[in-house]
Amino acid sequence: MKKNHLKYVMAIAVAITLVSGYALRPDEGLKADADNAGLKLPAGFAALKVAETGAKARHLVVTPQGDIYVKLAKPKEGKGIMVLHPNADGKAEITGGFGNYGGTGIYIKDGYLYASSNQEVFRYKLNAQNVVVNTNAPEKIVTGLKMGRQHETKSLVLDNDGNIYVNIGVNSNSCQQQDRGLRSAGIPGCPLLDSMGGIWQFKANQINQSYGQGVRYATGLRNVVGLDWNQQNNQLFVMQHGRDNLNSSWPELYNTKESAELPAECLYALKKGDNAGWPYMYYDQIQHKKILAPEYGGDKKKEADPKFIDPVAAYPGHLAPNGLLFYTGNMFPEKYKNGAFIAFHGSWNRAPEPQMGYFVVFQPFKNGKPSGDWEVFADNFAGTPEKAAAGRAEHRPCGLAQGPDGSLYVSDDSKGTIYRIIYKKK
Amino acid sequence: MKRVLLTLVILSATLVKLSAQTKKNAPVSALVMTNGKKVYNQYCLSCHMADGGGVQNMNPPLSKTSYVTGDKTRLIKVILNGFSESVEIDGETYTNVMAPHNFLKDQEIADVLSYIRNSFGNKSGGVSALEVKNVRARNKK
Known part of the structure; x- marks a missing residue:
């Protein structure tokens, strides 16, 4: 313990020296891998593999001192949160772990580290x-949240007013009588929505809260994994995982190609009381319309009730947005400031069409709103285009975090690689 | 008379055993494989993938798992009733629900099961329409 302490003190001293150095020379000491960690990046960017954790690394946070906390889907050696401590060259070593529960959410706010299991x-x-x-x-801040076999993870983020926002995904694809069944109709008034399929708000500093103490902040969201608080708008933004199986459940309405493209993976800017429309509708990014779900009488053309909110941006179907981060750092060029990075875990429900995703996207923002087309920022987590198309990716991006110097960290929940993307001035 | 009976019993027992063995190792015809693949592509591929490898954390693989290569009755019941139990396969769990596929005809189920039991590195006996029919009959309450 004492030895550990000394190590931290020394490391802090090193970190302070480094941070003060960064102000003038961003890449002092920090060394990108010769192959940029196997990633394809825009000109001027480079990357390194910070660590190989060998664990299902979901979301992660980086402290102002450069330490990394990673939430693991499954505990490794009994520990569900991994702690990594950086060296001067940017590589980090696993220095500890704690928490005997698997999960996805992790966030730092006002002197506390928040982490979620799939129920708490x-x-x-x-x-x-x-x-x-x-x-x-x-x-234990929140307890007793519902967890199905699918969409069970509880992502979280905090605002600036002492509130915590938790995703409670719904354990259903489209609220059918028979989940994912052939031509199975939707259950009228989808009863699952009373305790799942939305974002719940809790107090950050109150223990043992559950549904009774929380507020259903937004509903009609099938499953959210990537979410972040936008500091410019002081608003919650979430990425929804859109529904699957349009072709396999409704083969007379959707061919395999349409089923691969639709529906959009949507970025929503949420206000209290919003309803994004699941399971009654999906967003069609080709028609730019909210379409009535086939389970509720839709024919892929009929539009949904206009009371449901519109997404602020839409992306191709099934790419699985698992990480969302508003970039507030100073390392990257000006165009990235206050824009959004989105980690797309990669698809499966596009088969027999080629799979897609396994990349980090940049969505430009202006005045707190998406402005301009999204672009692939970091690609080739899969290893090769063939592996991506086959859905046999080597690495799958999941969590995003910003380092104190403005580096972008990306976790991979397949092999457990932690990436760090940096900008190198010419 | 006793001896004749005994011989008959032994003979029939041997025959049953032999036929069971033959059944177990019955080679699956090219036609069954072709028809099975057709059913697979339409109803199974979107989750279990073209290579039968499934999807990490979501849809289990079909290669080299006892669920596919083992007990045929259990396997036929997966098709008829769907599958939503939490099971571990090689230390991994899979979360997606498989809906019942009881709308498939006995022959279609036999073909697709024969196909998956002899694809993706699997080499197990085929499944007959009669076997499916029997399991389906007992499956009804």
């Missing part, structure tokens, strides 16, 4: 160096 939210007090004070004594 915990928080851990941090010291001035953003090290967890007591890894064995978290406060």
